Amino acid sequence: MLQFRGQMLAVEGELGKLRERLKEHEGSVPTRKLDPACIVPSRWANRHADSFGNADFLRLKQDIEVAGGNVQPIAVRPLPEQAGRYEIVFGHRRHRACSELGLPVLAMVETAPFTDHELFSAMDRENRERADLSPFEQGTMYRRALDAGLYPSNRRLAEALGVSHTWVANVLLVADLPPPVIECFRTPIEIQHRHAKLIASAFEVDRKGVLRRAEKLRLQGKRLAPAAVVEALIGRTEEPAAAKPTTLKVGGKSVGSWRRDGAGRVTVELAPGVVPEEKLEKLLEAIARSIEE
Known part of the structure; x- marks a missing residue:
């Protein structure tokens, strides 16, 4: 537990420094409005397409439309060797909303060296603090990072992000469903x-x-x-397959059949005329006695 708390403090410290670096832009370069078309999602982007059509996103989009743009800036970093183009650090939903509304997006541009580990940590923390990702989205994000070799193991990923190993295992279980x-x-x-x-x-x-x-x-x-x-x-809604009918014979002659269904019910079918009306009551009594014994 102490080790985990230490990891949490370390992660918080790194993210705190990152936010301080972003705040520096607020004072020196007070954000800038960018064309959403010049900004690409992070390769670690974790939002499923359905997250851009649900009620939460529509409310966010409406708020941005009423305000004439996003009040809370997104964070981006320049794409190397692609002048005038940027990659999202965090703020994918705000970027998408502005893009769909045809509005420029308010952004802070991080020009200092910014590693993939820092970007991934910042995105993960930002999403968990703002609008919770679904387990599938969170797991997909973690699986993508693991497959790309950003972290060597589930444990190292959990330690780097300051989340529990159980949490990582749970969301990966969802993302890894066929x-x-x-x-x-x-x-x-x-x-x-x-x-x-x-x-x-x-x-x-x-x-x-x-x-x-x-x-x-x-x-x-x-x-x-x-x-x-x-x-x-x-398979809880399925009953086991019913057994095939078994021929019922008397004196070597077929007189009907019986079967047991998936729920254990037994059905006996007798051919017409096998049991005369006057013997039916005796037959039923015999069945009752057999069950009682």
Whole structure:
């Protein structure tokens, strides 16, 4: 715990220095308005496309439209060997809103050396402080950084960002779900840790079965709530396949059949005329006695 707190303090210190560097621009170069078309998203950009169409984004966009631009500046850094073009450090949603509204975006330009580690840490912290990313978006961001070699392991990533190892493992579990499973949900940003854990457990038992149910669910074209999707994927809504009918014989002659369904119900079907009306009551009594014994 003490080690983790120390890591948190170290991260806060680094981000504090970073913010101080950005504040220096507020005094010397009091931000500038840039053409959104000259700004590209960070390669660590973590917002899913659905995050730019939900209610939170629409409210942000409306606020920016009413104000005539973004009041809170975004942070960018110049792209090397591309004069007049920039990469977003943080502020992807504000940049997108201004772009869609046809407004210039207010930005602070970080000209001092700015490493990928600093950019990634700043973006991660900014997003967690402002509008929480969904587990899928957070996990996708972390997976991209790990695959690119920005951090050598989950543990080192967690330590560098000052977050718990469990948190990193949880969001990666969501991001690492197979595409056929993710496509079963209305949007990836509604998938929670608990959903991914249940699906991952089902994968360990019957991976092919989960993927088969995912394909069936997608073909149905239904847009279910997340909990219902999980239930369908792990097979809780399915009854085991019913057994085939078994021929019922008396004296070597077929008189009907019986079967047990997936829920354990037993059905007996007798051919017409096998049980005369006057014997039906005795047959039912015999069945009742057999059950009681």
